[in-house]
Amino acid sequence: MTKGHVFSTGNEVLLGDIVDTNSAFLCRQLKCLGVTVIKTSAVPDDMAALVKEIKSIASSADVCVMTGGLGPTSDDLTTQALAQAAGVELAMDDEAMRSMKKFFDKRGFDLTPANEKQAILPKGARFMENLHGTAPGFSIRIGNCRFFCMPGVPREMERMFDLNVRPRLKQITGDAAEIQVIRLTVFGMHEARVGDALTGFSKQFPEIHLGFRIRFPMIEVKLSQSKEAVSQDQRDSDDDSRMNQARQWVKKRIGSNLVSDQGLTLAEEVGRLLATRGHTLSVAESCTGGLVAHLVTDVPGASDYFLFSATTYANSAKEAILNVAHETLENNGAVDETTALEMATGVKTAGGSDWAVSTTGIAGPSGGSEEKPVGTVCIGVAGPLGAHSQRFMLDSGDRGRNKQLFAAMALEMLRRELVKK
Incomplete structure (x- = not known):
């Protein structure tokens, strides 16, 4: 067993000024690479505390992935602390300096003496290039533990991990130690209902671990199995493998609430379906305030299928931009199935798209009535063969979460239309 430790540094982490997403990312990655994480820790920007923790890790772990403290300021102490714990001197690393100079030159910035400090590494350390920032990373062995030191900025850290750390860890653990993972995403079922639907899984597949994770408003079902438990025949024939079985x-028992058996979000799956069919989409929103459009366009490649968005809070905007009839709004109000239907058909025409989806509702905390309480949302979907709308009651007790639920339901209604044969 390869024992791993995930180590975060910085006062910002301990004070709660930033959320430590790095540790969660690294724990997931190490697990998939066959490294057993025995501990996670966080230490402030204090030399004595850093050196003490590093020495403790070196005596208990085989691998340590470490983030933070590689910047140009006086409170960035990681490099110095590692050198002190290893009993080696600091020296300018020519490869790190060339990489930093290239980064600065490309952006037209001057390389300052403060930045040059970042290229001073412990003697014997192995430089790791940072493609998205100024701080070079490095690895160094202390005792029986290999430390991988990366920047604290998540985007920089994740890219450095993929390019430099992952291949090294594969060499340490071997491919056989890797864990196969399948993720399936579910919408429209509470976690307890998903668990009930999958009762009997462990008896049917005792060698495969079943896990659940809430990714509000969705549930992720995760299947994982060590490659060591997989026979060569199964590896050669994926269709017949136990993981595929x-x-x-799981798909059979989740039924129509399954969004994706590839771990895709609702927006990603809707985008995939639209792109596969060569269809386009427009969106009209009131209560969700542009959230549906944001989710759709947050997916890389959305420009291939997303055409137009209108956030029409005011009734006058619904009339002028979406051609919702004045009589509809006068007689039924903004939160109504007919209004949602006319919003969807109106934005489809305005955008010239194959499909359209609309939302109008009451996210709260105020604005509700006995007839239309907070959490009421009406959603319309218009497509090549017609349009329809539906009313839902989706109150979570929080305005922000209600908006997320409304947007997810709009995408779910569209997804279900797209998968119809």
Whole structure:
């Protein structure tokens, strides 16, 4: 067993000024690479505390992935602390300096003496290039533990991990130690209902671990299995593998609430379906305030299918931009199935798209009535063969979460239309 430690540094982490997403990312990655994380820790920007923790890790772990403290300021102490714990001197690393100079030159910035400090590494350390920032990373062995030191900025850290750390860890653990993972996403079922639907999984597939994770407003079902437990025949024939059998077993029991058996979000799956069919989409929103459009366009490649968005809070905007009839709004109000239907058909025409989806509702905390309480949302979907709308009651007790639920339901209604044969 390869024992791992995930180590975060910085006062910002301990004070709660930033959320430590790095540790969660690294724990997931190490697990998939066959490294057993025995501990996670966070230490402030204090030399004595850093050196003490590093020495403790070196005596207990085989691998340590470490983030933070590689910047140009006086409170960035990681490099110095590692050198002190290893009992080596600091020296300018020519490869790190060339990489930093290239980064600065490309952007037209001057390389300052403060930045040059970042290229001073412990003697014997192995430089790791940072493609998205100024701070070079490095690895160094202290005792029996290999430390991988990366920047604290998540985007920089994740890219450096993929390019430099992952290949090294594969060499340490070997491919056989890797864990196969299948993720399936579910919408429209509470976690307890998903668990009930999958009762009997462990008896059917005792060698595969079943896990659940809430990614509000969705549920992720995760199947994982060590490659060491997989026979060569199964590796050569994926269609007949136990993991694939387990995937099909889960899909059958989740039924129509399954969004994706590839771990895609609602927006990603809707985008995939639109792109596969060569269809386009427009969106009209009131209560969600542009959230549906944001989710759709947050997916890389959305420009291939997303055409137009209108956030029409005011009734006058619904009339002028979406051609919602004045009589509809006068007689039924803004939160109504007919209004949602006319919003969807109106934005489809305005955008010239194959499909359109609309939202109008009451996210709260005020604005509700006995007839239309907070959490009421009406959603319309218009497509090549017609349009329809539906009313839902989706009150979570929080305005922000209600908006997320409304947007997810709009995408779910569209997804279900797209998968119809």
